[in-house]
Amino acid sequence: MNLLEHIEARREDHLAELKEFLRIPSVSTKSEHKEDIERAARWVAEKLRQAGLENVNISQTKMHPLVYGESLHSPGKPTVLIYGHYDVQPAEPLELWTSPAFEPAVRDGNLYGRGTADDKGQVHIHLKALESLNKTVGNLPINVKMMVEGEEEVGSVSLWDYVKQNRDRLKADALIVSDTSMLAKGVPSVTYGLRGLNYYQVEITGPVQDLHSGVFGGAVPNPITILAETVAKLHDKNFRVTIPGFYDDVATLSKQERKALNSLPWKEKDFRKTVGAAALCGEKGYTIVEQLWTRPTLELNGIWGGYTGEGAKTVIPSKAYAKFSTRLVPNQEPAKIAKLVERHFRKLLPKSVECKFEVLSTGKPWVAPYTDAIFQKAIDALEKGFGKKAAFIREGGSIPFVTQMYDTFKVPCVLMGFGLPDENAHAPDEHISLENYFGGIRAVALFYQELAKT
Amino acid sequence: MNLLEHIEARREDHLAELKEFLRIPSVSTKSEHKEDIERAARWVAEKLRQAGLENVNISQTKMHPLVYGESLHSPGKPTVLIYGHYDVQPAEPLELWTSPAFEPAVRDGNLYGRGTADDKGQVHIHLKALESLNKTVGNLPINVKMMVEGEEEVGSVSLWDYVKQNRDRLKADALIVSDTSMLAKGVPSVTYGLRGLNYYQVEITGPVQDLHSGVFGGAVPNPITILAETVAKLHDKNFRVTIPGFYDDVATLSKQERKALNSLPWKEKDFRKTVGAAALCGEKGYTIVEQLWTRPTLELNGIWGGYTGEGAKTVIPSKAYAKFSTRLVPNQEPAKIAKLVERHFRKLLPKSVECKFEVLSTGKPWVAPYTDAIFQKAIDALEKGFGKKAAFIREGGSIPFVTQMYDTFKVPCVLMGFGLPDENAHAPDEHISLENYFGGIRAVALFYQELAKT
Numbered sequence: 001m002n003l004l005e006h007i008e009a010r011r012e013d014h015l016a017e018l019k020e021f022l023r024i025p026s027v028s029t030k031s032e033h034k035e036d037i038e039r040a041a042r043w044v045a046e047k048l049r050q051a052g053l054e055n056v057n058i059s060q061t062k063m064h065p066l067v068y069g070e071s072l073h074s075p076g077k078p079t080v081l082i083y084g085h086y087d088v089q090p091a092e093p094l095e096l097w098t099s100p101a102f103e104p105a106v107r108d109g110n111l112y113g114r115g116t117a118d119d120k121g122q123v124h125i126h127l128k129a130l131e132s133l134n135k136t137v138g139n140l141p142i143n144v145k146m147m148v149e150g151e152e153e154v155g156s157v158s159l160w161d162y163v164k165q166n167r168d169r170l171k172a173d174a175l176i177v178s179d180t181s182m183l184a185k186g187v188p189s190v191t192y193g194l195r196g197l198n199y200y201q202v203e204i205t206g207p208v209q210d211l212h213s214g215v216f217g218g219a220v221p222n223p224i225t226i227l228a229e230t231v232a233k234l235h236d237k238n239f240r241v242t243i244p245g246f247y248d249d250v251a252t253l254s255k256q257e258r259k260a261l262n263s264l265p266w267k268e269k270d271f272r273k274t275v276g277a278a279a280l281c282g283e284k285g286y287t288i289v290e291q292l293w294t295r296p297t298l299e300l301n302g303i304w305g306g307y308t309g310e311g312a313k314t315v316i317p318s319k320a321y322a323k324f325s326t327r328l329v330p331n332q333e334p335a336k337i338a339k340l341v342e343r344h345f346r347k348l349l350p351k352s353v354e355c356k357f358e359v360l361s362t363g364k365p366w367v368a369p370y371t372d373a374i375f376q377k378a379i380d381a382l383e384k385g386f387g388k389k390a391a392f393i394r395e396g397g398s399i400p401f402v403t404q405m406y407d408t409f410k411v412p413c414v415l416m417g418f419g420l421p422d423e424n425a426h427a428p429d430e431h432i433s434l435e436n437y438f439g440g441i442r443a444v445a446l447f448y449q450e451l452a453k454t
Numbered sequence: 455m456n457l458l459e460h461i462e463a464r465r466e467d468h469l470a471e472l473k474e475f476l477r478i479p480s481v482s483t484k485s486e487h488k489e490d491i492e493r494a495a496r497w498v499a500e501k502l503r504q505a506g507l508e509n510v511n512i513s514q515t516k517m518h519p520l521v522y523g524e525s526l527h528s529p530g531k532p533t534v535l536i537y538g539h540y541d542v543q544p545a546e547p548l549e550l551w552t553s554p555a556f557e558p559a560v561r562d563g564n565l566y567g568r569g570t571a572d573d574k575g576q577v578h579i580h581l582k583a584l585e586s587l588n589k590t591v592g593n594l595p596i597n598v599k600m601m602v603e604g605e606e607e608v609g610s611v612s613l614w615d616y617v618k619q620n621r622d623r624l625k626a627d628a629l630i631v632s633d634t635s636m637l638a639k640g641v642p643s644v645t646y647g648l649r650g651l652n653y654y655q656v657e658i659t660g661p662v663q664d665l666h667s668g669v670f671g672g673a674v675p676n677p678i679t680i681l682a683e684t685v686a687k688l689h690d691k692n693f694r695v696t697i698p699g700f701y702d703d704v705a706t707l708s709k710q711e712r713k714a715l716n717s718l719p720w721k722e723k724d725f726r727k728t729v730g731a732a733a734l735c736g737e738k739g740y741t742i743v744e745q746l747w748t749r750p751t752l753e754l755n756g757i758w759g760g761y762t763g764e765g766a767k768t769v770i771p772s773k774a775y776a777k778f779s780t781r782l783v784p785n786q787e788p789a790k791i792a793k794l795v796e797r798h799f800r801k802l803l804p805k806s807v808e809c810k811f812e813v814l815s816t817g818k819p820w821v822a823p824y825t826d827a828i829f830q831k832a833i834d835a836l837e838k839g840f841g842k843k844a845a846f847i848r849e850g851g852s853i854p855f856v857t858q859m860y861d862t863f864k865v866p867c868v869l870m871g872f873g874l875p876d877e878n879a880h881a882p883d884e885h886i887s888l889e890n891y892f893g894g895i896r897a898v899a900l901f902y903q904e905l906a907k908t
Binding site for chain 1: 731
């Protein structure tokens with residue numbers, strides 16, 4: 001049986017095994033899932049061994065363990081370092097899932113469940129591509145190092161220490177990451193740009209205690225109102241961020257790249273349908289693709305304060321909170337932006353309230369010079385694996401690690417993503433298309449085979 | 455033993471019995487407390503009988519039962535209708551209570567617990583004043599009707615039907631209500647004005663589903679941002695409400711009343727201490743007392759949307775919510791104001807979002823013409839009961855029922871409140887001063903005795 005026949009024959013086995021992975025609720029942001037995280041790490045280690053990798057180990061970190069394995073039996077052939085993460089976003093709001101978040105289910109050609117697309121399904125594509133190569137070719141045609149972390153959804157807090165401590169061991173000719181989306185169904189893609197991400201939390205305190213809104217209303221600072229008023233000042237009417245200096249370091253897009261991006265088979269109609277809002281809303285002067293991939297943003301991710309239960313409670317709360325984030329593009333510096341954001345936010349506040357401002361995480365943006373031959377091999381493998389034309393795209397999401405790896409090792413980073421724009425990565429009913437999952441296994445296996453021909 | 459000696463001798467018994475009442479978590483806004491509500495109603499009925507009232511009954515309503523009792527054995531003497539409520543506000547946030555909300559505890563001369571001040575403690579003052587009169591004088595010197603409802607904290611939704619259906623039975627020469635606060639510790643007070651209350655809830659929907667803030671951020675309507683921007687437009691920089699027509703019907707205060715209110719022994723220092731914020735914040739051109747008692751307000755009571763848990767989640771939520779209320783003053787019409795608020799709120803929203811706007815409750819403001827002799831008798835009884843000079847005050851809170859009763863029966867409404875401005879009526883660590891609780895029993899008993907002399 002050849003490689004593609006083997007992959008075809010094992011479809012049901014592969015899918016059943018992925019479901020097993022998805023049933024582990026490895027939510028990294030919540031301490032109550034500590035044991036699930038550890039179980040997921042052990043599961044990944046086991047599958048690395050099964051794929052033929054050696055020296056498999058689970059490294060303890062300050063937070064969640066990192067799993068590593070390698071196969072270095074092809075001297076003279078290229079070495080790739082594959083990256084993925086086994087942790088997932090929280091599943092809340094649970095009531096909005098059609099089937100439970102941690103009980104994977106197939107419907108209409110999609111596999112539903114938390115982590116299907118981001119990123120367990122994509123990690124599993126690599127595990128099964130490697131295993132399939134091993135079982136059909138007899139050994140891996142290239143040298144492989146694979147590293148699967150458990151902290152991606154909390155800003156990869158330990159990853160960088162690990163990389164620095166294992167710099168020699170991790171050295172490779174290319175970094176391969178599958179944690180992104182294809183441009184659209186039927187358009188396999190290589191991503192060459194990501195936005196960076198800074199995440200903030202603010203706590204606004206007005207009165208020292210909750211007060212009755214009848215007895216005290218009209219004379220005291222209401223932290224909800226003040227938070228809303230402050231947040232409202234962070235964008236102008238053209239949806240530009242008003243923070244002084246925010247756009248200073250944003251690189252101008254070349255005419256050529258702008259043209260290429262706007263010529264992609266990207267369907268605004270599909271995007272509008274996924275969003276489902278009565279109208280879109282973005283920075284004036286840029287196309288939607290440019291807004292999503294090449295422009296920095298400031299988005300509110302959460303807000304809370306006062307009474308949020310059933311019925312009425314006439315309270316002026318002591319505190320109100322917000323979580324928000326800035327997506328960054330080349331050449332914005334995360335640390336500089338964090339300072340600008342905090343300074344401006346504090347400046348906007350009246351003297352009547354106190355503010356605790358936290359920067360929960362920072363991450364740099366990244367754009368690849370995709371002239372290296374490996375990028376063309378990736379495109380070719382995707383076209384063969386899917387039987388469709390592939391595309392070079394950018395993405396609005398963030399993988400801070402890619403930037404750091406590129407800065408450190410100065411090797412090409414190939415981002416082959418198998419998610420889809422409507423996959424609900426961080427929302428209820430997250431899913432991966434089965435076409436992409438199986439196409440992904442074929443494309444990745446073919447890509448590694450192709451790399452051996454260098 | 456005379457009246458005051460009897461009250462003094464029974465101190466510990468009265469307090470123990472009040473604690474029993476406070477231990478029932480009769481939270482009317484939450485359906486899970488349905489049984490507690492019913493238990494509290496039965497408890498009140500039992501104590502009405504114990505106080506010597508007859509024809510005691512518990513009336514079922516559409517929501518929570520109403521308890522009634524009467525004693526009509528003093529022909530030729532005045533009849534009073536006493537009003538109170540046995541339901542309480544939710545106790546959340548529970549972690550901010552020094553001792554548990556439903557386990558009453560005495561500390562530093564105060565009794566702590568949900569309902570101590572609002573309104574179980576004050577209802578109990580009347581129950582024990584009546585009982586003490588009965589036990590020492592032998593019978594009640596005036597005719598008494600007492601009505602204790604279980605829906606005050608949810609807008610007294612059934613009360614009005616009850617009053618209309620029992621109009622003849624409830625007829626009285628005066629309405630007596632103890633559900634307000636004294637001006638300050640040591641200043642027993644009669645309240646002659648209350649603000650009205652309209653309560654609203656809005657749900658803003660942007661995208662039809664939660665979206666990843668990386669993949670979609672920068673091009674879609676974020677309901678949190680839009681809610682914040684809308685709410686921020688409801689006040690101008692002088693903290694005036696910007697809703698067109700909001701102030702149109704506000705009655706101008708006479709110079710005389712303005713002077714009287716601003717001459718009260720009201721301590722700004724104590725108010726600032728209770729609030730504890732770095733600065734106050736209210737409508738320009740008015741003193742704090744005027745802002746609190748005579749000016750309408752719009753206050754945010756709750757806001758929520760997106761991720762509010764531990765750590766970071768990069769989501770753009772589908773929905774964001776707010777609860778807010780307007781306090782109303784004479785001669786604002788609640789229904790008219792509700793229409794103005796909804797119309798303006800909707801007008802402020804961009805086309806990109808949908809809005810569900812609910813008016814949860816409405817309630818009229820009230821001001822008494824306090825020239826009737828009964829008000830002076832109330833002041834005299836308070837001065838005797840407390841041994842302190844008493845004051846005529848207004849209050850910022852709302853008892854919609856008072857307005858409705860005044861409109862219907864056209865009899866004086868006497869509001870003798872025994873709470874204190876820092877009692878945390880709707881917040882953690884709600885309490886009543888023991889001095890006020892015991893002074894209240896004395897003053898109310900003396901007041902009823904004095905009324906018999908008419």
